Structure formats: structure tokens, C-alpha cells
Amino acid sequence: MTPTTLSVVVPVRDGERFIADALTSLGRNARRDFEFIVVDDGSVDATPDIIADFARDLPGLTVLRNPAPVGLADARNTGLSAASGRYVTFMDGDDWLAPGYLAGLVAAIDGLGCDFVRVDHVQVEGRKRVVHRAPLSRRGVVLDPRGAILPAGMRTMVDYPYAWAGVYRRSLRDLLHFPGSLHTAEDRPWIWRLHREAATFAVVSLAGVFYRRLVSGSLTQVGDERQLHFFDAFELVLKDLEPEFLPKAARNFCALLAHHLELAGRFTPALRARFEERGAQMVRGLPAALVADAVSRMAVEREAALRALVPDIPPSPHVRIRRDREDS
Secondary structure, three states: OOOOOOEEEEEEEEOOOOHHHHHHHHEEEEEEEEEEEEEEEEEOOOOOHHHHOOOOOOOOOOEEEOOOOOOHHHHHHHHHOOOOOEEEEEEEEOOOOOOOOOHHHHHHHHOOOOOOEEEEEEEEEOOOEEEEEEOOOOOOOOOOOHHHHHHOOOHHHHOOOOOOOOOEEEEHHHHHHHOOOOOOOOOOHHHHHHHHHHOOOOOOOOOOOEEEEEOOOOOOOOHHHHHHHHHHHHHHHHHHOHHHHHHHHHHHHHHHHHHHHHHHHHHHHHHHHHHHHHHHHHHHHHHHHHHHHHHHOOOHHHHHHHHHHOOOOOOOHHHHHHHHHHHH
């Protein structure tokens, strides 16, 4: 029996529009030493029937079904528990892969010998395709993951949380599991923990994941109570965080909070009030100087939104002078 080299975990819920594209792309990547673990997270549409149609023709396919939805994080964890490969990667049920992409992932991590490898991806909006690069210029070099968290003032690898944009040694075990309490933003504490605790990683120039953005029904488009899990996610990021990383986490949180506030029109008035209350509480729990610095580096509209939420954020004259000079 051929040992399994790569396990691909694919959670899906009510994905009848796109799951056939995803599974077709897996077929174009199939090898005898690859396994595909599809976790149907309580779908009530035609998703199970479509998956069943692929059962004969997609080698290495295993289908697990949750009778009721448990959420993306725990669906991924279910797939991880069933995985037998030396390496593991993820794909969402509404995305697809370029032919040969999975072989490229395996070649990269085999050749580099590190704990995990991160890659670029292609963002899809309708007919538009844009390559998004992982925010590290050094490519094909084994590095310390902790060294890729900073500097605080630049976009770094913890700002690129997509679990599906990479391949990971399954021997990392608990580091690969997602916080099951979260129904959104589950990638945020996951990527921070991975970079804080794994030993080695690398980034390679490989863009074979096609990520569908702004899909109706996805959590990024839905304004229900699950959006409050954004705060739970950052509480996990901040828990026991080393002081050297706190400025980065504070900037990360403030930028994403401002982004959510811009989209708060999707919330009901009651949910918006709860979101704003929780946001203000967390901002006030961070060191005031770090918040002031983070807010003063934002675009004017986002800065105004956060200062309206927390009026007592102190000014940061040094950053303000620098930014005003840049704007003049």
C-alpha cells in the first residue's frame, strides 16, 4: 500500500454552486499518494449528492458528514483528525486549484525540509483575477517563523492568515488545530500560534489556489452574531502574548476593527450596538500609546471611525506630523 504523502482537507456547507468545481480541480491534482477528505458540515442543499457523484472518479476521496453544522473551524478539525498524510493542506469548498498545484506544494516542502510553507494565491471576483502575494520578499529560504511576525508597522505573515495558502507537516499536531469556539476569524489566532511556536517555515512563489471572494452566504458577507467571534479570536491572539509582539497585535486588531466598523451597516441595530460596545471595551484594554500610534497611521476615515467609537484615544503628535507632511 502506498503511504499517504498529502492530505487535503475540504470543509463545505451548502456548497452546491461550487463544490463540483472544487472536486474537479482535485481530480486534476490527484496522485496515488494523495488523499482528499471532504467534510460536509450539515449541508441541506444538493451538496451531498454532488459529492457522491465524484466518489467513483476521484481517487483518494473520503467523505465525512456532520449531521448538524459545527462551523468551519471544527469541520477542519474533523478532517485533520482523519488525515494520514505526512503533510496536510486545506481548501475551501467554493475555491479551486490549478492543475499540478498540489504536487508543487509537496515538492516545495520536501525540498526545503521545514515545518510549513506558505504560498501566494489568486483572488477571484467574477471574471477578475488578481495574484495576492504572501507578504515576505525572501522566497525559498528556511526562516524562523517568529521573525516573520514583525515589524509592527508593516504587513507581515500574521496579516496573511489564510490556512489554505500553504502546506504543513502533520507532525505539528495541535498547532494545526483551529479554535472550535470560533465561527469566524478562526485563522487569526491559528496563524499567530503557528508563527510563535513552530520551528521553521518558508515562503515560495507558487499561486495555485483560486479564492472566490465576496461569495453571497459566506461569513464575510453575513452580518449575524457570529461576527462577534472576531473579538474572541483576538482575545486568543492576545492571551499570553510576548510583549515584543503586542504592538503588532494592537495594530492588527485596530485595523481590522476599523474595517468591520465600515461594514457595520450589515448589522441589525441591536447587533451593531453589541459590536461597538465590545470593540470599545477591547480597545480600552490595550495600552493607550499603542492604540494611539495604530489609529494615527490609518486612513482618515478609519481613524475617525475608531475615534468616534473610543473618543478618549489620545493623540499621537509625532505620527500626525509625519503623516501630514506626507499628505502635503
